[in-house]
Amino acid sequence: MNCQESNKNSLQAEIFETSAKGNKLTMITDFKKVDGLVTIKLIPENTYQTITGFGGAFTESSAYLLKKLSKNNRDTILKAYFGKDGARYSLTRTHMNSCDFSLTNYSYTPIEGDKNLEHFSIKEDMDDLIPMIKDALAISEDGFKIFASPWTAAPWMKDNNHWVGGKLLPEYYDTWALFFSKYLDAYKSEGIDIWGFTVENEPHGNGNNWESMHFSPKEMTDFVQFHLGPKLETDGFGDKIILGYDQNRAGLKEWVDEMYRDEASSKYFDGTAIHWYESTYDYFPEALQYAHQKAPDKYLIETEGCIDAEVPVWKDDAWYWKKEATDWGWDWASEEEKYLHPKYAPVNRYARDIIGCLNNWVDGWVDWNMVLDKQGGPNWFKNWCIAPVIVDPESDEVYFTPLYYTMAHFSKYIRPEAKIIGLENSDEKLMATAAQNPDGTHVVILFNEFETPKSVNIVLNDKNLEITIDAQAIQTIVIPQPVKE
Structure with a gap:
């Protein structure tokens, strides 16, 4: 799991990146913030096609x-x-x-x-x-x-x-x-x-x-x-x-x-x-x-x-x-x-x-x-x-x-029978899509084709996760099914 400071409002996730700098589906755990913040808000109640x-x-x-x-x-x-x-x-x-x-x-x-x-x-x-x-x-x-x-x-x-x-x-x-x-x-x-x-x-x-x-x-x-x-x-x-x-x-x-x-x-x-x-x-x-x-x-x-x-x-x-x-x-x-x-x-x-x-x-x-x-x-x-x-x-x-x-x-991460779900993306230059798998996990895939990294705030059900995607990189963010309290 991504080892970020845990609190009741933070999302836990695994983040995998492939990048021009050499990552190859590499798990990322450390993020350096950059200027500006892109917000990706997931809307799981809006469902689209079945994969x-x-x-x-x-x-x-x-x-x-x-x-x-x-x-x-x-x-x-x-x-x-x-x-x-x-x-x-x-x-x-x-x-x-x-x-x-x-x-x-x-x-x-x-x-x-x-x-x-x-x-x-x-x-x-x-x-x-x-x-x-x-x-x-x-x-x-x-x-x-x-x-x-x-x-x-x-x-x-x-x-x-x-x-x-x-x-x-x-x-x-x-x-x-x-x-x-x-x-x-x-x-x-x-x-x-x-x-x-x-x-x-x-x-x-x-x-x-x-x-x-x-x-x-x-x-x-x-x-x-x-x-x-x-x-x-x-x-x-x-x-x-x-x-x-x-x-x-x-x-x-x-x-x-x-x-x-x-x-x-x-x-x-x-x-x-x-x-x-x-x-x-x-x-x-x-x-x-x-x-x-x-x-x-x-x-x-x-x-x-x-x-x-x-x-x-x-x-x-x-x-x-x-x-x-x-x-x-x-x-x-x-x-x-x-x-x-x-x-x-x-x-x-x-x-x-x-x-x-x-x-x-x-x-x-x-x-x-x-x-x-x-x-x-x-x-x-x-x-x-x-x-x-x-x-x-x-x-x-x-x-x-x-x-x-x-x-x-x-x-690897969006499995058959997953549903594509809605999202709001504050940056039209950062491509993003999201899905919910049959096992309840949520998957977000980001693509940054540009020469500068971007800080991203993923929001799901009033919880959030701040990460950074590198320049010229693809990221898959896997958010596990929440544990019922």
């Missing part, structure tokens, strides 16, 4: 790399993500068929014209992806949810007969719905229970670069309402979660309007999936608010985000706090959209986006690859990105970047 979880994605690239490491380093990484002393990831994603972070293009349905999927097989996942998931499940004491996303159907089901782009041919809509059911059975036979699906990763496509399959809002909604939803019901999988859309937030309005167009379509959509690539600086609060108001009882989950279009910087923590990183839009966005893609520190992108999402009804936030190599792959398209954990399999070295600790500030 589904935080986590990352199981990809073939990550699983392949883990196999190349020593058992000790493999275990170290998986325990860091899933162990009781680690980040305790609770919500995860994986891909169905290949994706850009696969070693090559592959499908579970390689036989052309196999409409009944008699040759369906997940053998491509047996060497690396499934063992990684199984090992994570064995390590996790609390367990975690897994949802799966397809990037594309096999080329023979599509109008362009290609891995990239094109649309699902109407005569294969029922076959594609069967694909999801077959996948559930196949993974269940391996002891892996899939919680749900996103219908299609990035239905607008990805610039015709890697695996993709296009849907309009109406086409996806029709597929779910008339094919996928009924098929899962018929096959005994009616309890599986279906998340629609699964792309950038700027397009949310037209998608949720169509997905929830009436009761008949809404019954099959359990929620909406979103990515951050429209801008890793602007978190689009208006779009998030609109999506929630359109379907207030449905999930709203960030299903993918990463530092893209960058080769990882190896063992240089300072870089992750500097505003030097660019994203795809730095080079490729239209001139009128360049402002959405500034140079911005990787840690800032994660912390800012997650807090912004939590303060606008998002109930889950899932990172992309858990592990990549020093090049930002392996990746068959050479679409290099950064993961929270970078490895060098040749020298059997592991680098936990500051992004790992940033994710852990949320995933």
